[in-house]
Amino acid sequence: MDLRPYFDELERFADGQMAPAEQDAFELRLEQDEALADAHAAFEQFTADLRWAAGHDTLRLRLQALDDRMNERGSALARAEQLSQRRQRLSTLLGALGVVLLLAAGAVAWYLLRPSAARPAHNWEAYYQPDPGPAVTTGLLHSRPLLSEALDQYQSGHYPAALHSLGRVSPTNVGADTLTYLRGLMLLRQGQGNAAQLYLRRVADDGDAGELARRARYHLGMAYWQAKELAPALATLRDVATDSLNPYRASARRAVAAGVLD
Amino acid sequence: MSAPLAETLTQLRIGNQKFLVDFYQRSRHLFARWAQRQHRLNAAQAHTLLQDTLLDFYDQVADGRLTILPVDLRDYIYGMAQQRLAAQVPANVPLPAAEASRRQRLLAQFNQLGNDCQQVLTYFYFRGYNFEKMGGKMGFPNATVARRQKTTCLRKLYELLR
Numbered sequence: 001m002d003l004r005p006y007f008d009e010l011e012r013f014a015d016g017q018m019a020p021a022e023q024d025a026f027e028l029r030l031e032q033d034e035a036l037a038d039a040h041a042a043f044e045q046f047t048a049d050l051r052w053a054a055g056h057d058t059l060r061l062r063l064q065a066l067d068d069r070m071n072e073r074g075s076a077l078a079r080a081e082q083l084s085q086r087r088q089r090l091s092t093l094l095g096a097l098g099v100v101l102l103l104a105a106g107a108v109a110w111y112l113l114r115p116s117a118a119r120p121a122h123n124w125e126a127y128y129q130p131d132p133g134p135a136v137t138t139g140l141l142h143s144r145p146l147l148s149e150a151l152d153q154y155q156s157g158h159y160p161a162a163l164h165s166l167g168r169v170s171p172t173n174v175g176a177d178t179l180t181y182l183r184g185l186m187l188l189r190q191g192q193g194n195a196a197q198l199y200l201r202r203v204a205d206d207g208d209a210g211e212l213a214r215r216a217r218y219h220l221g222m223a224y225w226q227a228k229e230l231a232p233a234l235a236t237l238r239d240v241a242t243d244s245l246n247p248y249r250a251s252a253r254r255a256v257a258a259g260v261l262d
Numbered sequence: 263m264s265a266p267l268a269e270t271l272t273q274l275r276i277g278n279q280k281f282l283v284d285f286y287q288r289s290r291h292l293f294a295r296w297a298q299r300q301h302r303l304n305a306a307q308a309h310t311l312l313q314d315t316l317l318d319f320y321d322q323v324a325d326g327r328l329t330i331l332p333v334d335l336r337d338y339i340y341g342m343a344q345q346r347l348a349a350q351v352p353a354n355v356p357l358p359a360a361e362a363s364r365r366q367r368l369l370a371q372f373n374q375l376g377n378d379c380q381q382v383l384t385y386f387y388f389r390g391y392n393f394e395k396m397g398g399k400m401g402f403p404n405a406t407v408a409r410r411q412k413t414t415c416l417r418k419l420y421e422l423l424r
Contacts, residue, residue: 053369054388
């Protein structure tokens with residue numbers, strides 16, 4: 001049915017836009033005019049369908065909007081989770097890197113500080129072959145008790161006490177060269193390289209071909225080295241290294257060959 | 263669902279759709295898991311299915327086909343979703359029902375209208391706003407302009423239907 005001829009009246013009636021008298025007249029016409037009544041019924045169905053369509057569409061749009069919001073929220077949460085995992089992975093990686101660097105630094109430090117054959121030691125003690133002096137026997141103890149005491153203290157590492165005891169030994173009983181040599185040894189071991197040089201040089205220069213002089217020459221070289229006098233130390237140790245009769249030849253050659261005194 | 267069941271249906275009929283919107287928000291995740299397990303649908307397909315099912319449910323209430331709210335609404339909605347899948351109804355299309363053809367035609371034409379017209383007719387016929395309130399919402403200068411605008415949109419829709 002075509003509603004267009006009635007549309008304006010029907011709409012104003014349905015919307016309550018008619019004046020009371022006009023409305024009463026329209027209601028009377030509805031009862032009498034069958035075509036108008038049919039048009040009214042059709043208009044009512046049209047607006048009812050429109051009400052449904054508007055509601056249906058509104059619900060559809062609301063559900064879609066809610067769906068979009070929930071999807072966005074889900075994506076944002078997933079992104080945040082991903083970001084958090086990435087940060088966690090990064091911090092783990094950095095931690096592992098830190099540990100590796102620490103280990104590498106430790107390894108480098110160990111390599112640089114380790115004693116190595118490839119990197120010769122610069123310290124005189126690394127090449128020094130000590131002379132323990134004569135063994136303290138029962139016979140020596142009875143015949144020369146003060147010397148025995150001094151030797152015992154020297155061999156035990158008590159150098160100041162040993163020097164003190166040695167000072168009480170008479171040169172007539174032991175021999176001046178031996179006493180001088182022993183004093184030089186003790187001073188060297190005590191760390192007084194300069195003082196030791198005086199005594200050891202005296203013995204080394206005194207008996208040129210003697211066994212004690214050979215020994216004294218080696219310890220004199222070490223006393224120079226200890227006093228940081230590298231040139232005389234090298235010269236003295238070279239002499240020792242070339243002296244086939246010197247008992248410290250091997251040690252002197254090792255020190256010279258290391259090249260640390262050049 | 264704190265409101266009594268009968269009141270829920272009445273509210274739906276007079277346009278309060280909050281009940282269904284809340285249901286969608288609460289159930290979307292669980293429904294998607296169920297649809298994935300039972301029917302191998304991905305999440306987006308499941309969400310569309312639930313939206314269409316809730317629109318069918320709304321139509322049933324609005325048409326008066328459903329006069330009593332089901333005791334277990336969740337079971338009822340899931341059952342409707344299964345019927346949709348069994349009948350192979352395409353997405354965004356309602357289930358066949360009485361008067362569906364006429365109403366669907368009107369809905370299609372309604373969606374052809376401009377946004378302003380859709381909004382005006384929705385405010386008046388679905389929300390029940392008077393001309394003054396509608397004019398305020400739409401930014402019209404007064405109620406008379408709102409009434410004229412509504413008349414124009416209603417005639418436009420009628421002409422599209424013919």
